Each structure stands twice: as C-alpha cells, then as structure tokens.
Amino acid sequence: MKLGVFTVAGGEPHVGRLEGDVVLDLGLGDSVLSLVQDSGHGREVPVSEVQWRLPLPVADYVDFYSSLEHATNLGRMFRPDQEPLTPNWRHLPIGYHGRAGTIVVSGTEIRRPHGQRRAGDFGPSQKLDVELELGFVIGKPSRLGEPVPVERALDHVFGAVLVNDWSARDIQAFEYVPLGPFLGKSFATSISAYVTTLDELTRVPGVTQEPEPVEHLRIDNFAYDIPLELELDGEVVSRPNARHLYWNVAQQIAHLTSNGASLRVGDLLATGTISGPAETERGSLIELTWNEGPFLQDGAEVVLRGAPLGEVRGRVVP
Amino acid sequence: MKLGVFTVAGGEPHVGRLEGDVVLDLGLGDSVLSLVQDSGHGREVPVSEVQWRLPLPVADYVDFYSSLEHATNLGRMFRPDQEPLTPNWRHLPIGYHGRAGTIVVSGTEIRRPHGQRRAGDFGPSQKLDVELELGFVIGKPSRLGEPVPVERALDHVFGAVLVNDWSARDIQAFEYVPLGPFLGKSFATSISAYVTTLDELTRVPGVTQEPEPVEHLRIDNFAYDIPLELELDGEVVSRPNARHLYWNVAQQIAHLTSNGASLRVGDLLATGTISGPAETERGSLIELTWNEGPFLQDGAEVVLRGAPLGEVRGRVVP
Numbered sequence: 001m002k003l004g005v006f007t008v009a010g011g012e013p014h015v016g017r018l019e020g021d022v023v024l025d026l027g028l029g030d031s032v033l034s035l036v037q038d039s040g041h042g043r044e045v046p047v048s049e050v051q052w053r054l055p056l057p058v059a060d061y062v063d064f065y066s067s068l069e070h071a072t073n074l075g076r077m078f079r080p081d082q083e084p085l086t087p088n089w090r091h092l093p094i095g096y097h098g099r100a101g102t103i104v105v106s107g108t109e110i111r112r113p114h115g116q117r118r119a120g121d122f123g124p125s126q127k128l129d130v131e132l133e134l135g136f137v138i139g140k141p142s143r144l145g146e147p148v149p150v151e152r153a154l155d156h157v158f159g160a161v162l163v164n165d166w167s168a169r170d171i172q173a174f175e176y177v178p179l180g181p182f183l184g185k186s187f188a189t190s191i192s193a194y195v196t197t198l199d200e201l202t203r204v205p206g207v208t209q210e211p212e213p214v215e216h217l218r219i220d221n222f223a224y225d226i227p228l229e230l231e232l233d234g235e236v237v238s239r240p241n242a243r244h245l246y247w248n249v250a251q252q253i254a255h256l257t258s259n260g261a262s263l264r265v266g267d268l269l270a271t272g273t274i275s276g277p278a279e280t281e282r283g284s285l286i287e288l289t290w291n292e293g294p295f296l297q298d299g300a301e302v303v304l305r306g307a308p309l310g311e312v313r314g315r316v317v318p
Numbered sequence: 319m320k321l322g323v324f325t326v327a328g329g330e331p332h333v334g335r336l337e338g339d340v341v342l343d344l345g346l347g348d349s350v351l352s353l354v355q356d357s358g359h360g361r362e363v364p365v366s367e368v369q370w371r372l373p374l375p376v377a378d379y380v381d382f383y384s385s386l387e388h389a390t391n392l393g394r395m396f397r398p399d400q401e402p403l404t405p406n407w408r409h410l411p412i413g414y415h416g417r418a419g420t421i422v423v424s425g426t427e428i429r430r431p432h433g434q435r436r437a438g439d440f441g442p443s444q445k446l447d448v449e450l451e452l453g454f455v456i457g458k459p460s461r462l463g464e465p466v467p468v469e470r471a472l473d474h475v476f477g478a479v480l481v482n483d484w485s486a487r488d489i490q491a492f493e494y495v496p497l498g499p500f501l502g503k504s505f506a507t508s509i510s511a512y513v514t515t516l517d518e519l520t521r522v523p524g525v526t527q528e529p530e531p532v533e534h535l536r537i538d539n540f541a542y543d544i545p546l547e548l549e550l551d552g553e554v555v556s557r558p559n560a561r562h563l564y565w566n567v568a569q570q571i572a573h574l575t576s577n578g579a580s581l582r583v584g585d586l587l588a589t590g591t592i593s594g595p596a597e598t599e600r601g602s603l604i605e606l607t608w609n610e611g612p613f614l615q616d617g618a619e620v621v622l623r624g625a626p627l628g629e630v631r632g633r634v635v636p
Contacts, residue, residue, distance in 0.1 A: 060419045065497060086495050091437045096497040097415035097504075101378045101582045102462060111463040113577035119409045122532045122576075144420060144506070145429040171577065177404050179383060179414040180498020186415075187577040188462070214440045258440075259431035259489065259505040264419045 002310070003032040003159070004194030006050035013053055018194055021047045031056040032195050033139055033158060033265050052193035054105045055161070056137065059266035061103060061189070062256065063133075063165060064095040066247035068207075070275040073287045090211060093247035093255050095272075098165070099186035103268070106162075106193045106312045112298065113187040115171030125168035128296040128316065131273040132230050132283035132304050133163040134242055136249045137195050138267040145260040150219045153253035156263055159195040160224075162304050162312045163270045166190065169286055169295070191268075192310045200308045201226065204243050216258055217251045228274060228306040230283060232296075238288060240274045240281040242306070320628070321350040321477070322512030324368035331371055336512055339365045349374040350513050351457055351476060351583050370511035372423045373479070374455065377584035379421060379507070380574065381451075381483060382413040384565035386525075388593040391605045408529060411565035411573050413590075416483070417504035421586070424480075424511045424630045430616065431505040433489030443486035446614040446634060449591040450548050450601035450622050451481040452560055454567045455513050456585040463578040468537045471571035474581055477513040478542075480622050480630045481588045484508065487604055487613070509586075510628045518626045519544065522561050534576055535569045546592060546624040548601060550614075556606060558592045558599040560624070 002018040003026075013030045016023040025042040026035060032055045065071055068085075071094075075084025088094060112124050139158025142148050148156060165185060172184025206221030226242040252269055273283040282288045285295055296302070296316050304312040320336040321344075331348045334341040343360040344353060350373045383389055386403075389412075393402030406412060430442050457476025460466050466474060483503060490502025524539030544560040570587055591601040600606045603613055614620070614634050622630040 060417055062500075087437065088434075088492055088495070092434055092493060094493065094497055094500075096500055097417055099378055099415055099579060100418070101585070102579050104462070111578050114465075115577050116406075116410055116532065119405065120529070120532055122534065144422070147432075168577070174406055175410060175412065176496070176498070177406070178494070178498070179412055180494075180496070182380075182412075182414055183573070183577040183579070186574075186579045211438070214434065214438055216440065255501070256504075259433050259486070259501040260429050261417060261420050261501070261504045267419070 001197045002194040003035065004055045005030055005032060005053040007053060008045060008049055016045070016050070018047065023047055023050050031266070052105055052107065054103065055193065055195050056266050058100040058103045058268045059264040061098040061100040061268045062095050063098045063270045063272055064093050064247065064252055065272040066093055066245050066252070067271070067273055067275050068246040069244065069277055070273040070283065070287065073275060073282065077291050091214070093252045095252065096180045098189060102186055103189045103191060106190055106314070108190060108314060109317045110166055110188050110314045111317055113168050113171065113183070115168060115183050116174050117170040118174060125170055126295070127169035127293070129167045129169050129285045130230065130296070130302050131165035131167055132228055132240060133165055133270045133272060133274060134226065135161045135163040135191060135268050135270040137161065138263045138269070139265060141265050142257055142263040144262040147216065147260065148253050148257040148263070150217060150250050150254035153250035154198065156253060157198055157249060159197040160201060160309060161195055162192040162306055162309045164190040164302065164304055164312045164314060165270060190312045190314045192312050194310060196309050206248055207244065207246055209246065213251065216254055219250055222248050226306045226309065228304065231303040231305065233301055238280060238282050240276045240283045242274055244276045245271055245274060319515045320512040321353065322373045323348055323350060323371040325371060326363060326367055334363070334368070336365065341365055341368050349584070370423055370425065372421065373511065373513050374584050376418040376421045376586045377582040379416040379418040379586045380413050381416045381588045381590055382411050382565065382570055383590040384411055384563050384570070385589070385591055385593050386564040387562065387595055388591040388601065388605065391593060391600065395609050409532070411570045413570065414498045416507060420504055421507045421509060424508055426508060426632060427635045428484055428506050428632045429635055431486050431489065431501070433486060433501050434492050435488040436492060443489055444613070445487035445611065447485045447487050447603045448548065448614070448620050449483035449485055450546055450558060451483055451588045451590060451592060452544065453479045453481040453509060453586050453588040455479065456581045456587070457583060459583050460575055460581040462580040465534070465578065466571050466575040466581070468535060468568050468572035471568035472516065474571060475516055475567060477515040478519060478627060479513055480510040480624055480627045482508040482620065482622055482630045482632060483588060508630045508632045510630050512628060514627050524566055525562065525564055527564065531569065534572055537568055540566050544624045544627065546622065549621040549623065551619055556598060556600050558594045558601045560592055562594045563589055563592060
C-alpha cells in the first residue's frame with residue numbers, strides 16, 4: 001500500500017491510498033499512522049487533483065550512516081592520510097538525531113540556508129548538496145528500558161519513504177566538531193508524499209558484514225533492491241541501489257534501542273546517503289564532484305526516484 | 319508561574335499551577351502549553367497528593383554546549399596537547415539534537431544503559447554520569463525560512479526547567495566520531511516537574527564574549543542568576559551557577575533559526591552542562607573526578623536543585 005495525506009482545493013486533510021492515478025479517500029486525518037482500518041472503499045480522487053501534505057508528523061528523526069561506500073568516500077576526501085572508516089564504523093550503525101520539525105513533503109521549495117562558512121563569515125551556503133536516502137517509518141512503539149531484539153525489529157516498521165537530506169557542506173564543516181551536524185542539515189529534509197508499506201519492497205540478501213556484528217546486532221544480513229535515480233535539472237546524474245547498504249534497518253532498530261531508548265509511533269529512521277561501488281552510483285554531489293562542485297545553484301530542481309517509493313522533488317530558491 | 323501536569327490517584331491529567339504547597343487545578347490537559355488562559359481559580363490540591371507527569375510533550379530537543387568552563391575542561395581532558403576549545407566554539411553556540419522521545423519527568427527511575435564500551439565489548443555502562451543543565455521551553459513557533467532576530471528571540475520562550483542530561487561516557491566515547499553523541503545520551507533525559515515562566519528568573523549581565531559575535535548573534539550578553547546544586551546520595555558535591563554561561567538563550571534561538579529552521583511549540587533548548595570557574599562548580603562527575611570516577615553506582619540517587627526551578631530527581635537502577 002501507498003498511503004499519504006492529501007487535501008483537495010484547500011479542504012481538510014484526508015488519508016488516502018494511492019492506486020495508479022487515483023487516490024482512494026480513507027477519511028479525515030493528518031497522519032497515515034492514525035488510520036485504524038483501511039476500509040478499502042471511499043471516493044476516488046484523480047491524483048492530479050490532490051495536494052499532498054506531509055504523510056505524518058514525525059516524532060524523532062534519526063539519520064544513520066549505513067553506506068560503506070559513502071562513508072569511505074567522505075573519509076578519503078577529508079582524512080586522506082588516515083583509514084577512511086573511523087574505528088567504530090564496522091562495529092555499530094553510526095547515527096545521530098536530526099530536526100524532526102523541519103521535515104517537509106516532496107515539492108516544498110528549499111530556501112538556501114545561511115550560516116557561518118568559516119569563522120565570522122556568515123552568508124548563503126556555497127556548497128548546498130543533496131543526500132539520496134531511504135527512510136523507515138515506525139508504526140509500533142517500544143517501551144523505555146526494553147531493547148527491541150533484532151529478529152523482531154521489522155515488526156515495528158510501518159513502511160518506507162524516499163528522503164532528500166539536504167546538506168550545506170560549508171556550514172556543516174565549520175560546526176560539526178565535536179557534537180555532529182546541526183545547522184548544516186536542519187534547515188530542511190524532504191520526504192516522499194506517501195509511505196509505502198514494507199510488503200511492496202523486494203528483500204534481497206545483504207553484503208557480508210566483516211567482522212561479524214556483536215550478538216544483539218546479529219542477523220542474516222538483508223537489503224532492499226530499490227534502483228534509485230538522482231536527477232538534477234532534468235538529467236539523471238547518478239543511479240545508486242539500496243541493495244548495497246551495509247547495515248540493515250533491523251540492526252539499526254536493535255542498536256537504537258540497545259541502550260533502553262524507546263521507539264515512538266512516527267519515528268523516522270533514515271539510512272544516510274546511499275552510494276554504490278561504482279562512480280555512477282554516488283548519492284551526493286560532494287561525492288560525484290569529489291568536493292570540487294558545482295553544488296546546487298539557485299533554481300536547481302532535484303528529483304530523487306525509486307520505485308515503488310515514488311519521488312522526492314525540491315527546487316532551490318534564494 | 320510554575321506550571322505542571324499532574325494526576326491524582328491515577329485519574330486524568332490536569333494542568334496545574336504550583337503555589338507553595340498546593341497545586342491549583344487549571345483543568346484537563348497533558349501539556350502546560352495547551353493552557354489557553356489561566357483562570358486563576360480552581361480546586362486546590364495539596365502537592366503531597368499529586369503525581370507529576372511530563373509537563374509537555376517535547377517537540378525537538380536541542381542540547382547546546384554553552385559553558386566555557388565545561389567545554390574547556392573536556393578539551394583539556396581529551397585533547398591535552400591541543401587548544402582546549404575547538405576553533406568554532408567562540409564563533410557560534412555549538413549544539414546538537416537529542417532524543418525528544420526519551421525525556422522523562424523528575425522522579426523517573428533511570429535504567430543503566432548497555433552499549434559498546436569498546437569495539438565488540440557490549441555491556442552495562444561503567445561510566446554513567448550526570449549533566450546539570452537548564453532547559454528553555456518554546457511557547458511561540460516561528461516560520462520555516464524566517465530566522466528569528468536575536469532581539470526578539472525571548473518572545474518565543476515560555477519558561478525554563480532544570481535538566482539532567484544523563485550520559486554514558488564510555489558508550490559516547492566509542493560512538494561519537496564523526497556524527498556526535500547518540501546512544502551515550504538517548505536512553506533518558508530528566509526534566510523538572512514544572513515549567514517556570516521567565517518572569518520568575520533573575521536576569522543579570524553575562525560574561526564578555528571575545529571575539530564579538532557575528533552580527534545576527536550580537537546582543538548585550540545576559541544570563542540568569544540561578545544558584546544550582548548537584549546532590550549525590552544526600553551530599554551536595556557541586557554548586558555551579560547559571561550566571562557563568564557564555565552563550566545566552568536568545569543567541570541560541572537566533573543561531574538555531576539562522577539557517578531558516580523553524581521553532582515549534584514544545585521545543586526544548588538545553589544549555590549543556592553548567593560548570594563555573596571553581597573546582598567546586600563543576601556540573602558533571604567526569605569533571606569533578608577528572609575522568610577517574612567513581613561514576614554513578616546502581617542505587618545512586620541524584621538530585622539537581624535550583625530555585626525557582628525546583629528539582630530534578632532520579633535513581634539509577636540496574
């Protein structure tokens with residue numbers, strides 16, 4: 001199922017199920033997670049008539065760093081004389097909390113953020129970038145103090161979205177030591193207009209994890225075979241696939257809750273930038289241009305695509 | 319005003335105003351921010367009969383790093399051969415997003431978190447610590463793409479709470495490069511049972527900021543004179559004061575929104591650990607014991623106090 005929240009002609013928000021080019025109206029609501037039961041019937045609205053809204057109010061937003069190739073590329077760029085991966089990378093799925101309140105639906109214009117690009121030098125970001133990611137939406141909560149076993153972690157996942165984790169590389173570079181990214185990411189994160197339930201995704205075996213993960217992260221590795229596209233101003237500039245991700249979402253949930261932290265309905269767990277082994281499979285401009293640019297210009301339109309998840313679209317405005 | 323959410327004998331949550339040793343019942347509600355108008359009359363309940371709940375559902379939780387002495391102490395400990403402050407520290411109020419969903423009310427037991435203390439070594443944290451902080455609750459939202467001017471930032475603040483940002487130093491040390499703290503902090507954050515409105519705080523001139531901040535952070539520096547206590551198992555082990563903080567909350571709001579990020583009602587902005595110039599004014603055990611420990615044992619009871627904000631209490635359980 002593909003579930004979103006829509007309005008027609010400025011009316012009240014309704015939950016709807018996308019079926020081809022019609023949306024089946026499932027009744028009033030501002031979150032796909034509030035849907036008690038999909039009655040399966042309701043008025044049909046042509047998709048051309050609906051305005052999509054954010055499909056759910058996001059509770060906590062966590063962004064992981066689960067592509068080996070992405071983490072290796074960034075390590076090579078920024079720490080050329082060291083091992084590209086930090087010592088923790090293969091032992092746990094690194095992640096951090098992002099800003100839930102600035103998650104916007106596909107189609108929302110993205111205003112170029114200002115920030116300190118160097119000490120005292122405040123102005124518009126000159127290195128505005130995209131990050132092509134998947135995100136998993138939590139539909140079933142867990143209790144504080146009770147870690148979720150990795151084998152049962154998928155029971156907590158409602159579905160998946162595409163994510164564009166817009167990033168201002170210059171702002172991020174100056175601010176991120178020692179507490180991680182903040183304003184370089186928090187200005188906006190775009191997600192697709194509807195959540196696709198997991199049963200629509202094609203599950204495949206994942207890459208071999210070496211060394212073997214610690215016990216509570218141990219599970220036959222898996223991934224989702226989702227061919228992705230990164231389109232910039234009408235031209236596809238990269239074609240990664242989610243099947244290359246090193247850490248899987250079950251491990252991310254087991255890790256996130258291993259210290260007793262709880263999940264809430266509406267939490268969003270994103271994968272981090274998805275890059276593949278080939279140069280044509282890099283999910284960000286900083287990797288595609290090896291930090292030389294060009295980055296996003298004003299007016300640039302970025303579209304991320306990945307069936308069956310749909311697309312995430314956004315245009316940069318000054 | 320001191321506003322909290324309480325129940326009596328397991329009933330429905332009500333918003334209440336604390337007046338001495340009675341709570342004035344202001345009607346049904348689970349957030350002090352939902353209070354439309356304080357009618358000023360209602361039944362009086364003896365404070366001994368109420369059970370406090372979380373005073374509001376927290377939207378986004380941001381933790382700053384605004385004590386010069388705290389940041390200097392940690393820099394000296396972990397990077398003894400470098401400048402203790404990172405190059406960005408005096409140019410912007412460093413902060414990061416924490417986990418909003420695991421914020422709990424004073425009195426909640428804190429389960430010792432598990433995590434990887436070194437590569438592959440998973441078990442209970444052996445360096446469980448406290449962080450004595452203030453937190454500011456946002457009561458008025460701002461719009462995406464519209465930075466809040468520093469002179470008007472306080473208009474967005476509803477009130478203040480005390481915060482214990484429980485920290486597992488061993489888990490944090492292994493995980494935090496390059497994306498910042500995650501599981502070392504996310505297991506629990508305790509806040510005081512009621513929010514105290516800003517008019518009850520004593521505002522004083524702040525320390526001199528050198529160099530002068532960039533234009534959008536420029537304002538006569540101020541702080542709040544709040545004498546604090548960190549009590550461990552019945553003994554006061556430290557007495558910091560919030561007046562020593564280097565960055566003020568107006569600057570933090572101006573910084574947070576300077577990239578266009580919006581504020582939501584219910585956002586919580588914490589100061590980071592508050593340490594003063596003297597050795598008796600350090601707001602965490604890692605500073606008080608210079609990373610030698612002892613850290614928190616099972617059964618330890620920690621109470622943070624600071625009039626007029628009340629207290630934050632928590633006991634460590636295995």
